[in-house]
Amino acid sequence: MSSTEALREHEAQERKANRARAKAGRSVIFKIIRCDGPGKPSRWESFKVPVEPGSNVISCLKWIAANPVTIDGKQTTPPVWDSGCLEEVCGACTMVINGKVRQSCSCLIDEYAPLEGDTITLEPMSKFPVVRDLWVDRARLFNALKRVKAWVPIDSTYAQGAGPKESPEHQQTRYRLSECMSCGCCLEACPQYNIEEDESKWDESFIGAHAISQARLFNEHETGKRLKGERLEELSDKGGVGDCGNAQNCVKVCPKHIPLTESIGAMGRATTIHAIASFFTGKK
Amino acid sequence: MGNDSGFMNRHYFLLRRLHSLSGILPIGVFLINHLLTNSTIAWGLVNSRASENVAPGTIEQVGEMTARRVGTFQHEVTFINEMPFLVLIEVTLWVSIAFHAILGVYFARTGKSNTARYAYQDNWRYSLQRLTGYIAIFYIFYHVATLRWGWTFMSPTDEPWSHSQAASTFSLALRGQAQGIGFGGILVSLFYFVGVTASVYHLANGLWTAAITWGLTISESAQRRWGYVCAGLGAGLMLMAWSSLIGFLLLDVNHARAVEADMHAAHGTHVETTLPVAEADH
Ligand code: HEM
Ligand code: SF4
Ligand code: SF4
Ligand code: FES
Numbered sequence: 001m002s003s004t005e006a007l008r009e010h011e012a013q014e015r016k017a018n019r020a021r022a023k024a025g026r027s028v029i030f031k032i033i034r035c036d037g038p039g040k041p042s043r044w045e046s047f048k049v050p051v052e053p054g055s056n057v058i059s060c061l062k063w064i065a066a067n068p069v070t071i072d073g074k075q076t077t078p079p080v081w082d083s084g085c086l087e088e089v090c091g092a093c094t095m096v097i098n099g100k101v102r103q104s105c106s107c108l109i110d111e112y113a114p115l116e117g118d119t120i121t122l123e124p125m126s127k128f129p130v131v132r133d134l135w136v137d138r139a140r141l142f143n144a145l146k147r148v149k150a151w152v153p154i155d156s157t158y159a160q161g162a163g164p165k166e167s168p169e170h171q172q173t174r175y176r177l178s179e180c181m182s183c184g185c186c187l188e189a190c191p192q193y194n195i196e197e198d199e200s201k202w203d204e205s206f207i208g209a210h211a212i213s214q215a216r217l218f219n220e221h222e223t224g225k226r227l228k229g230e231r232l233e234e235l236s237d238k239g240g241v242g243d244c245g246n247a248q249n250c251v252k253v254c255p256k257h258i259p260l261t262e263s264i265g266a267m268g269r270a271t272t273i274h275a276i277a278s279f280f281t282g283k284k
Numbered sequence: 285m286g287n288d289s290g291f292m293n294r295h296y297f298l299l300r301r302l303h304s305l306s307g308i309l310p311i312g313v314f315l316i317n318h319l320l321t322n323s324t325i326a327w328g329l330v331n332s333r334a335s336e337n338v339a340p341g342t343i344e345q346v347g348e349m350t351a352r353r354v355g356t357f358q359h360e361v362t363f364i365n366e367m368p369f370l371v372l373i374e375v376t377l378w379v380s381i382a383f384h385a386i387l388g389v390y391f392a393r394t395g396k397s398n399t400a401r402y403a404y405q406d407n408w409r410y411s412l413q414r415l416t417g418y419i420a421i422f423y424i425f426y427h428v429a430t431l432r433w434g435w436t437f438m439s440p441t442d443e444p445w446s447h448s449q450a451a452s453t454f455s456l457a458l459r460g461q462a463q464g465i466g467f468g469g470i471l472v473s474l475f476y477f478v479g480v481t482a483s484v485y486h487l488a489n490g491l492w493t494a495a496i497t498w499g500l501t502i503s504e505s506a507q508r509r510w511g512y513v514c515a516g517l518g519a520g521l522m523l524m525a526w527s528s529l530i531g532f533l534l535l536d537v538n539h540a541r542a543v544e545a546d547m548h549a550a551h552g553t554h555v556e557t558t559l560p561v562a563e564a565d566h
Binding site for chain 2: 189253
């Protein structure tokens with residue numbers, strides 16, 4: 001078992017133990033960061049929420065939105081958050097729960113606050129601009145995917161015949177990388193990834209582990225390969241893979257267990273080879 | 285942000301990789317070599333040939349073990365000082381360290397440590413790499429300024445370091461007195477302990493991350509295996525660094541001086557005799 005897997009197993013055991021001792025019919029305190037809009041000051045508000053078996057953070061947020069009264073009896077606005085699939089595949093509901101980043105839709109209350117009066121804190125991700133309350137704008141994350149051209153260049157206006165053959169082993173490697181849902185957990189936990197509200201600086205600031213890994217995915221694709229040079233150029237420049245400081249938090253918090261640090265090493269190697277090749281051939 | 289960052293942006297990849305390379309070659313290789321030399325003040329005691337050039341009377345006075353330790357160390361230092369193009373080697377090192385340190389501070393400032401929230405071992409490694417880099421700047425500066433440039437006003441002794449009396453003058457610079465240790469000496473010795481420990485950690489962890497930077501280690505298992513190698517190297521270097529310090533702390537300066545004088549007599553070099561410390565010191 002790798003050390004990352006061991007850490008995940010340890011965390012899973014802790015959650016399981018909490019689930020086993022969860023008290024039925026209890027109430028849990030939700031401490032939430034509230035912010036009325038971009039640039040507005042933020043404040044904490046607490047709510048007392050009755051939980052049912054199987055409640056998750058979003059179902060509790062819905063309860064609060066329907067009963068927006070704080071623990072001290074003050075009427076407030078319904079909290080705002082983002083979500084989509086409600087089954088941990090879209091990444092929209094990502095937030096910081098009890099100090100760590102994860103998806104809120106799949107976050108079971110039994111695993112985090114098993115006893116009467118236990119507290120769950122909710123904060124928006126700190127690396128993206130807040131739209132309102134727990135809802136952030138992940139546009140920079142998607143911009144990073146554009147920077148590395150995370151797509152297969154193909155003109156589908158006419159039939160091009162059969163595509164290149166793919167080996168099962170190769171397919172297995174790529175499948176793991178393809179599971180990224182652009183949630184932003186890897187960026188939130190990364191000490192080298194800082195919030196940047198100025199859009200004009202996005203192309204020079206650290207691109208993030210998700211995009212490094214997606215560059216690898218599409219470089220490994222038989223047709224996607226055609227843009228390999230351009231992707232490696234982008235990853236060599238300022239804000240590319242060189243800005244990673246190898247803290248390896250990304251791989252530990254990725255909900256899809258994507259081998260991000262392996263992708264970082266792989267792109268380190270690819271940019272090394274690319275640089276040597278272009279030094280001798282003059283080709284980019 | 286002006287021309288500087290324009291230059292930086294245009295040559296970003298090259299600068300990044302030169303930063304990584306400079307940490308290993310020449311700085312890292314020098315550090316290994318330097319610790320190897322310095323630790324002879326401890327393991328020199330197994331070098332039975334080291335006392336060959338020391339007069340029997342001196343050996344009787346200082347003891348066989350001191351004669352061997354000081355003899356081996358002085359032999360190494362003399363060898364280094366007789367190397368051709370020594371100035372070139374020195375300047376290369378200074379330029380490399382300045383380059384690595386300036387860029388290192390710049391890179392370190394791009395990150396924001398978050399070990400409070402994500403208290404993973406690897407995350408601590410990352411933060412320590414930055415912290416030890418900062419410590420190394422102050423430490424290396426102090427080390428070079430007091431010993432190489434002779435800025436003794438920062439040192440617990442007035443006597444500048446001399447390569448012809450390497451062990452005795454360094455021991456003085458560390459402790460400030462011929463035997464035992466004073467208050468200033470305790471401070472300097474602690475600083476040396478922290479500085480050298482930080483430098484060794486920084487090199488060992490830097491070797492580990494450099495393998496990812498250059499793409500030598502990709503899979504998690506490869507990174508783990510290379511991690512054992514780096515940890516082993518780091519532990520070995522740490523032992524050398526600490527034993528050097530202990531070796532110099534447990535040295536009688538006047539005894540070392542007697543051995544050094546004999547060495548130079550045998551080597552045919554003329555050394556201006558320095559008076560025993562008790563009288564020369566103030
Ligand atoms: C004792 C002398 C030093 C040695 C032997 C040394 C060695 C190294 C090595 C081998 C690396 C690995 C490069 C990589 O990960 O690719 C490194 C990285 C680094 N060094 Fe040093 N270094 C020294 C002094 C310094 C100083 C004075 C600083 C100033 C703060 C510094 C700051 C850094 C930083 C921030 C990194 C990480 C770079 C990154 O991962 O982006 N180092 N060092
Ligand atoms: S390994 Fe790199 S990308 Fe991942 S968290 Fe650390 S610094 Fe960020
Ligand atoms: S790599 Fe993992 S943590 Fe990062 S965006 Fe993709 S799924 Fe989320
Ligand atoms: S709502 Fe899609 S991941 Fe939670």
